[in-house]
Amino acid sequence: MFEIKENFSLKNYNTFGIDVKTKYFLEYSSVNELSNFLVTQRKQNLPLMNIGGGSNVLFTKDFEGYILHSKIKGVEIIKEDDDNIYLRVGAGDDWDEFVDYCVKNGWCGVENLSLIPGNVGTCPIQNIGAYGVEVKDVITELETTEIDTLKKTVFTNKECQFAYRDSIFKREFKGKHIINYVTFCLNKKQIFKLDYGNLKNELKEYEQVNLQNIRQAVINIRESKLPDPETIGNAGSFFKNPVVHADLAENLKKSYVDIPCYFQNTDLIKIPAGWLIEKAGWKGKNIGNVGVHNKQALVLINNGGATGMEVLDIAKEIQKSVKDKFGIDIEMEVNVV
Numbered sequence: 001m002f003e004i005k006e007n008f009s010l011k012n013y014n015t016f017g018i019d020v021k022t023k024y025f026l027e028y029s030s031v032n033e034l035s036n037f038l039v040t041q042r043k044q045n046l047p048l049m050n051i052g053g054g055s056n057v058l059f060t061k062d063f064e065g066y067i068l069h070s071k072i073k074g075v076e077i078i079k080e081d082d083d084n085i086y087l088r089v090g091a092g093d094d095w096d097e098f099v100d101y102c103v104k105n106g107w108c109g110v111e112n113l114s115l116i117p118g119n120v121g122t123c124p125i126q127n128i129g130a131y132g133v134e135v136k137d138v139i140t141e142l143e144t145t146e147i148d149t150l151k152k153t154v155f156t157n158k159e160c161q162f163a164y165r166d167s168i169f170k171r172e173f174k175g176k177h178i179i180n181y182v183t184f185c186l187n188k189k190q191i192f193k194l195d196y197g198n199l200k201n202e203l204k205e206y207e208q209v210n211l212q213n214i215r216q217a218v219i220n221i222r223e224s225k226l227p228d229p230e231t232i233g234n235a236g237s238f239f240k241n242p243v244v245h246a247d248l249a250e251n252l253k254k255s256y257v258d259i260p261c262y263f264q265n266t267d268l269i270k271i272p273a274g275w276l277i278e279k280a281g282w283k284g285k286n287i288g289n290v291g292v293h294n295k296q297a298l299v300l301i302n303n304g305g306a307t308g309m310e311v312l313d314i315a316k317e318i319q320k321s322v323k324d325k326f327g328i329d330i331e332m333e334v335n336v337v
């Protein structure tokens with residue numbers, strides 16, 4: 001049976017470390033427990049939100065409803081052949097522990113996504129990605145409970161409509177489904193993706209390229225660049241990298257010859273938001289309790305005691321100054337609540 005906590009602080013449930021309260025907080029360990037709760041909760045008509053590791057949310061005020069936290073756990077092998085293994089994983093499992101488990105078993109596909117905070121159930125929502133890999137590459141399907149109908153639904157990879165830091169669960173199904181299980185297909189053959197960023201360089205430090213060393217190299221790079229939420233509150237990249245029309249990028253190149261441009265197709269170009277924010281003068285800047293990280297301008301940090309509104313105000317100022325300087329809109333990646 002579940003226990004409902006009242007006026008519960010979310011400070012330890014969001015990596016920004018924002019000190020807000022939720023009216024009610026509840027953890028559930030099975031799909032049945034979740035359904036039972038939803039039946040009783042429905043009569044109250046209060047807002048409801050699921051939270052995983054809280055590493056992609058910014059709370060701007062107290063939450064006047066129910067925050068739910070999945071403790072549905074466990075990895076189940078559902079089938080395997082000579083090439084692949086299929087794993088069904090509980091939404092409440094820790095993402096990086098799952099990556100570690102796969103690496104230790106010699107299964108390829110998620111090693112580049114090492115050390116991303118959060119839970120397994122949340123990884124599909126924004127299609128987490130790093131070092132040239134997106135989680136959509138290894139998800140085959142996921143299972144949800146639809147909040148309004150309590151219907152259990154299976155979404156295939158295609159039905160999730162994955163895109164860059166995006167899926168159907170960030171759009172039309174936002175807040176409508178709770179993800180309970182995710183099924184992954186991993187490779188037993190040792191096929192690695194090493195082209196992205198400085199991963200190849202970092203791997204030169206190792207005698208051989210294998211799964212364990214790739215994981216360690218990714219961890220080393222991330223630890224050298226990104227603040228650890230355990231010590232400095234943050235939610236990783238606060239903004240998405242904008243994709244702009246090639247004409248705009250060409251024009252900008254005349255004034256900023258070093259602007260990094262990554263072709264998505266002949267018409268569309270992705271520009272790193274961190275570069276734009278840095279050039280707009282924000283890198284390392286601190287305003288009150290909020291800062292822009294001095295190694296990665298894409299990361300906003302809580303210098304201690306920041307409120308969610310303070311973080312949001314700075315984020316909006318950054319958006320405005322990037323728009324004024326480059327004519328580019330940068331969209332927030334973090335879910336503002």
Ligand SMILES: Cc1cc2nc3c(=O)[nH]c(=O)nc-3n(C[C@H](O)[C@H](O)[C@H](O)COP(=O)(O)OP(=O)(O)OC[C@H]3O[C@@H](n4cnc5c(N)ncnc54)[C@H](O)[C@@H]3O)c2cc1C
Pocket residue numbers: 015049050051052053054055056057070091116117118119120121122123125126127128129130177178179180226227228229234235236237335
């Ligand atoms: C230091 C740091 C580095 C990061 N690096 C990366 C990176 O390299 N790449 C990347 O893509 N992301 C990165 N992130 C962002 C974040 O870790 C991911 O988006 C992660 O998947 C969020 O998981 P979470 O469990 O913490 O989600 P939460 O923040 O708890 O929730 C995110 C959203 O999902 C919803 N949600 C939570 N659980 C469920 C559920 N079971 N069913 C339905 N909806 C649910 C919430 O309501 C919320 O809207 C980073 C964050 C930090 C702090």
